[in-house]
Amino acid sequence: MRHTLAVLVENRPGVLVHIAGLIARRAFNIESITAGYTEQADVTRITIVVEGDNRNLEQVVNQLSKLVDVIKIVELTAEPSIERELALIKVKARPETRSDIVDIVEIFRAKIVDVNRETMVIELTGEETKIDALCEVLADHGIVEMVRTGKLALSRKPGAAKDSE
Amino acid sequence: MKMTGAQAIVASLEKEGVELIFGYPGGQVLPLYDALYDCKLRHVLTRHEQGAAHAADGYARATGKVGVCFATSGPGATNLITGIATAYMDSVPMVCITGQVPLSVIGKDSFQEADITGITAPITKHNYLVKNANDLPRVIKEAFFIARTGRPGPVVIDVPKCLMTTTIDFDYPETVRLRGYKPQAEGKAEEVEAVVQALAEAKKPLFFIGGGVITAEAAPLLRRLAETQQIPLISTLMGLGAIPATDPLFLGMVGMHGTVAANRAVMECDLLVGVGVRFDDRVTGLLARFASNARVVHFDIDRAEVNKNVVADLAVVGDLRWSLAALEAAMADFAKAGGPSRWEDWRCQVSRWSQEAPLGYQKSDEVIKPQSVIEEIDRQTKSDAVIVTDVGQHQMWAAQYYRYQRPRRLITSGGLGTMGYGLPAAIGAQMGKPEEQVVLISGDGSFLMNCQELATAVEHRLPLKVAILNNKVLGMVRQWQKLFFNQRYSYTTFANGGTDYVRLAEAFGATGLRAERPEEMPQVIAKALATEGPVVMDIRVCCDENVLPMVPAGAPLDQMINGEVK
Numbered sequence: 013m014r015h016t017l018a019v020l021v022e023n024r025p026g027v028l029v030h031i032a033g034l035i036a037r038r039a040f041n042i043e044s045i046t047a048g049y050t051e052q053a054d055v056t057r058i059t060i061v062v063e064g065d066n067r068n069l070e071q072v073v074n075q076l077s078k079l080v081d082v083i084k085i086v087e088l089t090a091e092p093s094i095e096r097e098l099a100l101i102k103v104k105a106r107p108e109t110r111s112d113i114v115d116i117v118e119i120f121r122a123k124i125v126d127v128n129r130e131t132m133v134i135e136l137t138g139e140e141t142k143i144d145a146l147c148e149v150l151a152d153h154g155i156v157e158m159v160r161t162g163k164l165a166l167s168r169k170p171g172a173a174k175d176s177e
Numbered sequence: 178m179k180m181t182g183a184q185a186i187v188a189s190l191e192k193e194g195v196e197l198i199f200g201y202p203g204g205q206v207l208p209l210y211d212a213l214y215d216c217k218l219r220h221v222l223t224r225h226e227q228g229a230a231h232a233a234d235g236y237a238r239a240t241g242k243v244g245v246c247f248a249t250s251g252p253g254a255t256n257l258i259t260g261i262a263t264a265y266m267d268s269v270p271m272v273c274i275t276g277q278v279p280l281s282v283i284g285k286d287s288f289q290e291a292d293i294t295g296i297t298a299p300i301t302k303h304n305y306l307v308k309n310a311n312d313l314p315r316v317i318k319e320a321f322f323i324a325r326t327g328r329p330g331p332v333v334i335d336v337p338k339c340l341m342t343t344t345i346d347f348d349y350p351e352t353v354r355l356r357g358y359k360p361q362a363e364g365k366a367e368e369v370e371a372v373v374q375a376l377a378e379a380k381k382p383l384f385f386i387g388g389g390v391i392t393a394e395a396a397p398l399l400r401r402l403a404e405t406q407q408i409p410l411i412s413t414l415m416g417l418g419a420i421p422a423t424d425p426l427f428l429g430m431v432g433m434h435g436t437v438a439a440n441r442a443v444m445e446c447d448l449l450v451g452v453g454v455r456f457d458d459r460v461t462g463l464l465a466r467f468a469s470n471a472r473v474v475h476f477d478i479d480r481a482e483v484n485k486n487v488v489a490d491l492a493v494v495g496d497l498r499w500s501l502a503a504l505e506a507a508m509a510d511f512a513k514a515g516g517p518s519r520w521e522d523w524r525c526q527v528s529r530w531s532q533e534a535p536l537g538y539q540k541s542d543e544v545i546k547p548q549s550v551i552e553e554i555d556r557q558t559k560s561d562a563v564i565v566t567d568v569g570q571h572q573m574w575a576a577q578y579y580r581y582q583r584p585r586r587l588i589t590s591g592g593l594g595t596m597g598y599g600l601p602a603a604i605g606a607q608m609g610k611p612e613e614q615v616v617l618i619s620g621d622g623s624f625l626m627n628c629q630e631l632a633t634a635v636e637h638r639l640p641l642k643v644a645i646l647n648n649k650v651l652g653m654v655r656q657w658q659k660l661f662f663n664q665r666y667s668y669t670t671f672a673n674g675g676t677d678y679v680r681l682a683e684a685f686g687a688t689g690l691r692a693e694r695p696e697e698m699p700q701v702i703a704k705a706l707a708t709e710g711p712v713v714m715d716i717r718v719c720c721d722e723n724v725l726p727m728v729p730a731g732a733p734l735d736q737m738i739n740g741e742v743k
Contacts, residue, residue: 022357026306030298037299067484074481080303080323083357 044162104154203249206276208341230260235602251289266592270329302330327360364495379448388415389453418581437534466733551578567599567623570652597626682713
């Protein structure tokens, strides 16, 4: 089973490496990991998706909790939360296929952020499955390259992760 | 107060009550050594940085205080690694201060540069690369707090040379503020209540104690609890000494080289109460069969230990001084109402096992049996020396045949199993406990790994005694080759009959003594104990002796090789 964790950490150099290293050396598999600033300048929020059973998850959380730079860990898998990924996809676009691609982009409510004579760059935010679906359709046109952020997640509860029990 | 970064480090260490530092100078840590030159702190120059780390570790284990060591950048710092990892695996409080190249050249592959915070991340409780000299007092305050609280462990502080010469306004903080680190001494009362319930329901309860009991200074509490409730106990290697070896309720060490009684008790018990243990694989054997008839209770300060290896039915997370006291209080009525008498049959059963299958070996008049050396040391030191060991067969015999009466009486590398640990750790222990008799029990293989530290012992005229159980082979590896590799003794014999340890000792300025015949051995030990300064005993033991009983790696605890030897 996949678990999504929101990990609030001190915003210090090397902290991401430390977190990722700990998970890796304890032999747990990281599916995705994203990090960025939060509303507090000295706090970084890392969203980690790990694969494993509940006992594995308990170990990951307990081991991570031991790191002095980890302020709080909230498991978001169990609670209603917004989950998003961002993808930038560069796809082959000849004049005769362009309108097709524009149609697809509209259906997916994605955005065309760059066009040149041979390619277009499409931006899409959404759940992982939606991005997968768009990629599948665009594959027919030929994806030149793409980049995805990995999952970001935010609880729908009124409070903040930093305040939760 | 204005001072340099180096002076601020020294002043901070003084504020933390540090008395003794083990270290080795070098280019990038020179300003700190310069500051040491005119302060009251005592510094011990070891002959290798690994020796400094192990000495700080031995000092910490013997005294319960935080061990401190210094090293320079790059190779100096990487030489500490084995010592840091050893301390980490056994939860030993340590603060290591390493020099680093100046900030301006970090990341340029500068001379003697190594990313020591990166390298030590997996083997430290926490580490710091200090970037601003003004942070030094705060960082040192935090480091000591982290090292000694909660589950103790080593902390590394990497200090670029330029910070040591920067002038700062020294002000030592009174308190520590760490958002992510708040060790909880007290756990939940209802968790303790659940354990009381489980004990009341149990027919065959068993205490399983580990190094955490000693670290938490909870041994007297545990002993009182076990005696009031009349519950038998078994111990890990790290827990030896928490309960006197001669206590009738104590069944000895459990695991790969544990006693028959201890291993049988684990397989038979219906409630196993782990206290300050981490269910290491050397203890559990085959996990699926470990304590398979029992509900498992786990007392520990580290939540991450619960369910890591063995799934616990009940857990009490918190400082053992809190949790054992809470358990004792909650069990008081049970004891008064005669509850423990229900376990009479169980107690009789386990003590019968102890009598039926005591530890034993074939005695000899022809060759010196290594076990007999430990027994003789035990006799002559009245079971009250601080015993330090290296790693291998001698370590297991020292665990089996010395009768530890008190905590902090056995100092040994349990988790990492570090050969070469013994001599520097013994130096640290002896310096921390100058009034105690420290005896290092080593093997010829282990001793050679850090024998240069004899120079340190000689320099300080330490009354340290070293007994090398010299069998001219790497005994434990050879034992595995004998039992599991068809006696193919691949590279485990020292060529030319090994090293002459008497002359080695003399070369360093220590006293060397040798025993080759069984009748010489007791006199040599007596002479060593009566001789001033460091003494090395080269005790020539037979090479074909095995540590028994033995549970093969990965087998269940009731599959013991030769468990019934008389």
